[in-house]
Amino acid sequence: MSLYIGREASKLWKRICAETTTEINLLADNWKYILGGLIFQYIHGLAARGVHYLHRPGPILQDVGFFLLPELGQDKAYISETLFTTVFLSFVVWTFHPFILKSKKIYTVLVWCRVLAFLVASQFLRIITFYSTQLPGPNYHCREGSKLARLPHPQSLFEVLLINFPRGITHGCGDLIFSSHMIFTLVFVLTYQKYGTKRCIKQLGWLIAVVLSLLIIASRKHYTVDVVVAWYTVNLVVFFLDKKLPELPDRTGGASLLLPLSNKDKDSKTREENHKLLNGNSVDPADWRQRTQVNGKILDDANLVHADATSMNGA
Numbered sequence: 265m266s267l268y269i270g271r272e273a274s275k276l277w278k279r280i281c282a283e284t285t286t287e288i289n290l291l292a293d294n295w296k297y298i299l300g301g302l303i304f305q306y307i308h309g310l311a312a313r314g315v316h317y318l319h320r321p322g323p324i325l326q327d328v329g330f331f332l333l334p335e336l337g338q339d340k341a342y343i344s345e346t347l348f349t350t351v352f353l354s355f356v357v358w359t360f361h362p363f364i365l366k367s368k369k370i371y372t373v374l375v376w377c378r379v380l381a382f383l384v385a386s387q388f389l390r391i392i393t394f395y396s397t398q399l400p401g402p403n404y405h406c407r408e409g410s411k412l413a414r415l416p417h418p419q420s421l422f423e424v425l426l427i428n429f430p431r432g433i434t435h436g437c438g439d440l441i442f443s444s445h446m447i448f449t450l451v452f453v454l455t456y457q458k459y460g461t462k463r464c465i466k467q468l469g470w471l472i473a474v475v476l477s478l479l480i481i482a483s484r485k486h487y488t489v490d491v492v493v494a495w496y497t498v499n500l501v502v503f504f505l506d507k508k509l510p511e512l513p514d515r516t517g518g519a520s521l522l523l524p525l526s527n528k529d530k531d532s533k534t535r536e537e538n539h540k541l542l543n544g545n546s547v548d549p550a551d552w553r554q555r556t557q558v559n560g561k562i563l564d565d566a567n568l569v570h571a572d573a574t575s576m577n578g579a
Contacts, residue, residue, distance in 0.1 A: 279364070311439075315398065321407055322408065324484075325402075329487070344485065359372050389497060394440055401440065440490050441487075457469070477491045
């Protein structure tokens, strides 16, 4: 038994080392995108902190979500935050699963390049929106009579740049349209929808996104419009950006590291293969291997089984 555990531990360690080497090479080529995305997260927090100085508490606006959903109250406000934290941590763990599991479907660095691109584009639109019009915050600490509803004039630039993390993020006011929690949630769910393999988790992800939307409104952290605008804005941002970004390389066949080809490289490769066929030469047999990635999407487990059955029946 100890021999088996030792052998499996050795295999796991070799797998982690090999994956680490691959990801470090990818990070060396893409560190500018990762760093830029992380820097913009700070800029987004700084913008949210800045709009808090402009916030003016007032009567809560009429909202259909507030009318339909009962108010949870301050003592239950942690429910939505707990669910969001679970989604966030679960997605982060999933992006690092190639270091542990044998079924390597994604490259961690390349996935985070795409995720940060989606986040930056959505957050940029969010900054423009909540600076255009400041609404009276519906959250408890943003209402009239609360000491946190208005921030005193900053005494120094250093005070603004610190953004009072994390309290300045969790107790901000004025950055309403549209919900930042929904930006992260929808980007994570859409990313797993494309690159994940478990259909049940995909369905669960969309269900959680809907439940989180309702909890945010019931907790009075956002107006209904903040959540609704997030749903269609983030989906549109991901839809259009996904077409512009280079697709992730297919590693389902256990192939070595391949970076995405540009359109020029793809056209050149296609012309070369056509030239070989016209001259009676066979194409590299490696290019005829079975593909389990269709239109840049990793097939679900159920679809993968169906594809194998179809190929065996000669269809």
